[in-house]
Amino acid sequence: MKAVYRQIGFKAGFLAPAVGIFVVFFIYPILQTLHVSLYRWGGLSPDMDWVGLDNFRNLLFHDPIFWKAVSNNLFFLIVFPIITLVLSLFFASVFARRFRGSTLLSSVYFFPALISWVAISILWSFIYHPSIGILNSLLAGIGLEGLARTWLADPAVVLGAVAAPLIWRNVGFYMVMFVAAIRNIPPEYHESALIDGASRWTIFRHITLPLIWEVVSVAVVFMVVNAFLAFDLVWIMTQGGPSRHSEILTTYFYRKAFIEFQMGYATAMAVLLFIGVLTVSLLLRRFMQRETVEY
């Protein structure tokens, strides 16, 4: 009997810190978000006006900036995963066959994934800088000065300019994941296909890709969620500008909550953001899972 009681004390003691911190600093704020989203609230005063679903109604039907942000988000989460996926799969297929220097090079490709978004954002704002940046000067150097522009202030290109470092940071990261997956494939699969005279592309398309599909689909979901939630990059490079042309949901949320102090409105947006991320990742997972091949 005594031993059993000791076990209860032991279990409770081991669980208490994690459960306590999790409930107070994670679960409570999330539940509280649902509550706050139903009020008009300036954040600093305790006065909260119950407005029901008005915040959601205003966001969805009366806020063009919200929709601008949604469409910029869609650009991010379509363009970034596609380019990143194509590049990282291509390099993975090259690096999966070891060659002299391949280990060193793949470590080099991977390195940007370890640098903070803040540092990367500042670095890239300088790459784009009109007077001291290397991009315009590089374009001039190869005779394309016509393409030079103030990248982060030009509504036509700002979204692409902000997405570029997202790709730059992630290609090596996913490449390393895919290389590991490809090297796990039993070599006989490739050998027999090679003997049959299949081309590199055919082997990749019909053997490699189906066999690493599980990893690829997890990676795609991860890319999409990350693109959805990118904040640091946009906030530091453009703050959503020029005139909202790179505003995304996370930056708009931050502006509403912590600069304009429309806390109720902002939390309603956070709830929609959560629903959006969840829907997109579940749909994507369902959609991609069908093609998994076992080996």
Next chain:
Amino acid sequence: MKPRSVGDAVRLLFVGFYTLIVLGPLVWLVVTSFKTSAEIYGSPWTLPARMQWDNYVRAWFEANIGQYLFNSIFVTAVSISLIVIIAAMAAYVLVRYPFRGSRIILVAFVSGLMVPVQIALVPLHDLLRTLGLLDSYWGLIPVYIAFSLPFTVFLLSGYFSTLPRDLEQAAIIDGCSHAQVFWRVMLPVSKPAVMTALIFNFLGIWNEFILALIILASDELKTLPLGLADLQVVMRYQVDWGALFAGLVIAIVPIFIGYIFLQEQVTEGATMGALKG
């Protein structure tokens, strides 16, 4: 890889080109960090006439990067140690001593993986203000721990559930208490998973921005990402690009050194996070 065909040559060309794209910005960053302002406004392709170590001195002392660096080291070290200990204790009990409801607790932790941090920011800010923990590490560190628990519990509970039963039975027979079994036997044999958890959380917290942004306000408490972001704004007016570039280098170098020494573990720890998707 010797080019044996046109296809190989093209592949090699792409690899070479992409290597330039990856390394170019980093090399440019380091070179520029040693230039005078006049040189920075000149051609980006020239090397500095003299190494301007003074940029680093100004970044370290005047721009406070030294302070931010120590703050980051402190916050990260304390947070990741506590995260791993707290998460390991919980994960251990949840998978090795199942009880009624243990499954639900585990699921609750792990489903936290799907929750974007934004959804909690406003109430979190309000909660910390009410508790008087805004602008203090006493607020920041528990929040970091809370947001790292889902992944860490997920990772460690997966690992603990694979350990053989005999291990702890032998230790119990030797007279260890349940807690002693954990500290002396189970945790040490779980070193690989603990290492992965430490590295994953290190990267997450070392680079974390938005939580620090809403929680910290005093300059002397700011972590590196926050300090750098501020510095960028300040330097727009002071136009001391040299010091800003030096600050960026200072922020990246510790990661670089860690990566050289712990490459395999770092790669493993970083890519594990993709499971979060």
